[in-house]
Amino acid sequence: MERHGGEKMSEEELRRRLLSGLSGDNRAYHAFLEATGDLLRRYFHRRLVSLPDEVEDLVQDSLLAIHDKRKTYDPALPVTAWLYAIARYKRADLLRRRQRWEQRTDSLDKETALEPSAPEHDEMAGRDLDRLLARLPERQRMAIRHMKLEGLSVAETAQRTGMSESAVKVGVHRGLKALSKLIQGQNA
């Protein structure tokens, strides 16, 4: 995952890309999210030393949140202040949930210790998200799957599925919203 994490994007570059993204530039927005993912990964690696398996999930969770709440960015603020505030919130939220979960399952500690250790986290995150994806309505799932599995553009996805381009966009948009709701529900 560290392969494009070499050069850290500067505050100014990050900000420019986010602002272009917010006014509709998908490429700039993609670059912003990619750099943000790297930033978050570094951030969580340092702050979740005891939970390395959670890092990638938390990166994804935060990226979804950042996307979902992108209208709360105040251009008068440094982008990083906004991003890290969201990251800090998501990390605290995770720790709070785990604490509650551990309190409830205290007596099972011995049994869980016998279970095989968690598989490689990417694979696990994949299985989780695929299962959640299966719970979305057909049109949203189709839109997301085509663009995800085959990396198709909006136009290509529209062609394959017979949906209009705006229907694909709406499908992806709504699907992602629903997905983020499902993730929240699952974590709660």
Add this chain to the structure above:
Amino acid sequence: MKTDELVSLLAAGEVAVPRRTLPSRLALATAAGLLASTALMLGLLGIRSDLPQAAMDPMFWVKIGFAGLLIVAGLVATWRLGRPGVKLGRLPPSTTAMPVLLLWMLALASLGQATPSQRVTLLLGETWSSCAFLIALLAAPLLASTLWAMRGMAPTRLRLAGAAAGLFSGSLAALVYSLHCPEMTAPFIALWYLLGVAIPTTLGTWLGPRLLRW
């Protein structure tokens, strides 16, 4: 799903956001809450019949000013706490503390000049038993709408954000209530209006972590 794929997905849809969606949502929520609260006041209590004369009394404007400053504090706090990375700053706490302290000073001065039996009247007026409760009641629709607006934002300090929403709703409700309320003494306002605003603020503090998570 790999993170790369998630990023591509998120960036593939409609990424533009319309400008000023947050302020308009908050404005809409406030207007709706205020409308409901005013309707509740008119239907349940009615405007005091001597409002024109009351408006000549400086104490009427003390009430309005007290509520007004708290409204500003609550609004600024709500607006700031709803966005990640924005600091609360000094304005909301000082704009909350200042009117309370001024009103207390006024109340103490007025109590100091009164005889013991007058003091009780100054403090309790004729409606002490319902004032705080009625302000809290009028605050209910405002609290609901403000929390709704805040759910569209991204508060990261949930208790504080809930308290801010509660302060905003409670002080707006105090403003609405002052159009009905016949009481005109500083000690009464210092005690019962403050309690009336404190109830929704406390409720908001409790509701914040329960309703504002995202």
